[in-house]
Amino acid sequence: MWGGAAEPQAWGAGRAEPSRAVLIRAGVTENRSDFEDLHLYATPREQRFRRFASLEFEGQLYMTPYDFIQAVTSDEPKRKQEFKMLKLLGRMSRELNQILMETPPVWKGSSKLFRNLNEKGVISYTEYLFLLCILTKPHAGFRIAFNMFDTDGNEMVDKKEFLVLQEIFRKKNEKREKRGDEEKRAMLRLQLYGYHTPTNSVLKTEGEDLVPRSYWDTLRRSTSQALFSDLAERADDISSSLSDTTLLVHFFGKKGKAELNFEDFYRFMDNLQTEVLEIEFLSYSNGMNTISEEDFAHILLRYTNVENTSSYLENMRCSIPEEKGITFEEFRSFFQFLNNLEDFTIAMQMYNFASRSIGQDEFKRAVYVATGVKLSPHLVNTVFKIFDVDRDDQLSYKEFIGIMKDRLNRGFREAPKYGWKEYYSCVMTVTSEHLRDLWKQFRRRDMLR
Incomplete structure (x- = not known):
């Protein structure tokens, strides 16, 4: 169930099972x-x-x-x-x-x-x-x-x-x-x-001394990228x-x-990215070129920790009595913005917006400056109507960011992160540990000689 509404028919649901010859x-x-x-x-x-x-x-x-x-x-x-x-x-x-x-x-x-x-x-x-x-x-x-x-x-x-x-x-x-x-x-x-x-x-391999090998025997990295010169001599075998x-x-x-x-x-x-967004969009559009603002709200609140989604949905229904619809281009642009959420967060902190609520014009301008993504006025208005619970046409930055981080990570915020920053950190950590292990092994061999 999504916010009290039945889950839409997902891609492939209801179709015949694919033929399996093998x-x-x-x-x-x-x-x-x-x-x-x-x-x-x-x-x-x-x-x-x-x-x-x-x-x-x-x-x-x-x-x-x-x-x-x-x-x-x-x-x-x-x-x-x-x-x-x-x-x-x-x-x-x-x-x-x-x-x-x-x-x-x-x-x-x-x-x-x-x-x-x-x-x-x-x-x-x-x-x-x-x-x-x-x-x-x-x-x-x-x-x-x-x-x-x-x-x-x-x-x-x-x-x-x-x-x-x-x-x-x-x-x-x-x-x-x-x-x-x-x-x-x-x-x-x-x-x-x-x-x-x-x-x-x-x-x-058999017959070798107990010297561990890995993909990271030599580290040659500039400040922008890590280069591993010896990518395992036996990588073909592996x-x-x-x-x-x-x-x-x-x-x-x-x-x-x-x-x-x-x-x-x-x-x-x-x-x-486009394929997954298309599938989510099409599951609500029923063959039309737009989805309703309420459907858009359901998609945004999915995978989040929001307990009472009905209040957000009811708030939006009262604020947008006439449905205009969200196009796929608007839908895609919003999720492109979410993928830049970290840059947006930093920009908001730099301009001291993080400590107060912001209006639609400020939000739209901040999104474009921080991420380069242009959001349509109707899309921005829809987002505000969803999250502006007290109806003062202002958006609570902290609450909005917290909910959107849940949505971006599809409910896995508590899980270990596998972003590029964490990827690089992991590489550096494992590399240094491996080099230390190698050094210990070589010292042990020298002592035995």
């Missing part, structure tokens, strides 16, 4: 109590991924593109819980390859990529986190993201560079794991990351042991030899 539904591979027990050791994002993922491959859980869209646009999975997992028939590698054959190259991408792929794709947990991160990032942050992956600075990203993402999230997970039953935590690691043991032991996914094939081709340039990377991120 996939068949199977029961959950672990019993219900075990499945719920693991939730106790999982973060909110991990819990949501496990709840929506419908594919299991060699013990690791994956989402289909359909699952991902459902996870970011629906409150609960449309499928029954007993059909949580999907098993592949026959030789798993052959069946997985048949699914990945449906993946188009990145230059053929569009804002309907996930809808077109539907059930014919696999998305890992680390890729799920990456895609969530994209949904909340401003366009200006796309270049920063690309530079983070472009570790050799050649303006191209290859598959090995992209796989650094998986290693970073694995390391991040090891640092924040909840204490408790080691067996349960090992099962959770297998489901989400596809491994049992700590990453260092995975990166060591990547070949991982199952290919839809995202890897989309970016780097079926053979994994293609490279990703910034233009294609930017277009992919922009298309993903």
Whole structure:
């Protein structure tokens, strides 16, 4: 339920189940109590991924593109819980390859990529986190993201560079794991990351001295971007042991030899943001070019911690008696503003607006100056009518920002952040820790000689 109203029909709801020549539904591979027990050791994002993922491959859980869209646009999975997992028939590698054959190259991408792929794709947990991160990032942050992956600075990203993402999230997970039953935590690691043991032991081959290896042996970073010169001598061996996914094939081709340039990377991120917004908009528009102001309010208040949404909705109904409607362009521009919310917050603090309420003209001007996004007068008026509870045509900055941060992060504010700033901080932390470990190992070896 959204603010007392029935949840709209989401994309794909009510349609016939897609044909599965190679996939068949199977029961959950672990019993219900075990499945719920693991939730106790999982973060909110991990819990949501496990709840929506419908594919299991060699013990690791994956989402289909359909699952991902459902996870970011629906409150609960449309499928029954007993059909949580999907098993592949026959030789798993052959069946997985048949699914990945449906993946188009990145230059053929569009804002309907996930809808077109539907059930014919696999998305890992680390890729799920990456895609969530994209949904909340401003366009200006796309270049920063690309530079983070472009570790050799050649303006191209290859598959090995992209796989650094998986290693970073694995390391991040090891640092924040909840204490408790080691067996349960090992099962959770297998489901989400596809491994049992700590990453260092995975990166060591037989016969080697116990010197841990990682993707970060040498740090050469300017102030703007971190460059890792030695991206693991055995990166080919590591990547070949991982199952290919839809995202890897989309970016780097079926053979994994293609490279990703910034233009294609930017277009992919922009298309993903547009696709999710289109799905949310279309779920309310019923084929029309606009959604009602009340529907817009429902969407804004979704995923927030607002308990009494009815007061906001009633306030808006009284303030906007005649419906004009919100177009998709207005809808999209507002969410582009939300993706720039951090810059807007800083600007408001600099101009001392954070300590008082502001009017519509001030708000509209501040949004444009801080983010470069132009909001239509009707859209600004609608936002004010939703949040101006005391009806003085002023907006409470603190309350508005708090609610919008919830909406931006889709209800995961309490979860660990995976923004680009946190991404960089994580990289620096893991790098320094790894270098310290290496130094200790080398000193120990020298003492034994």
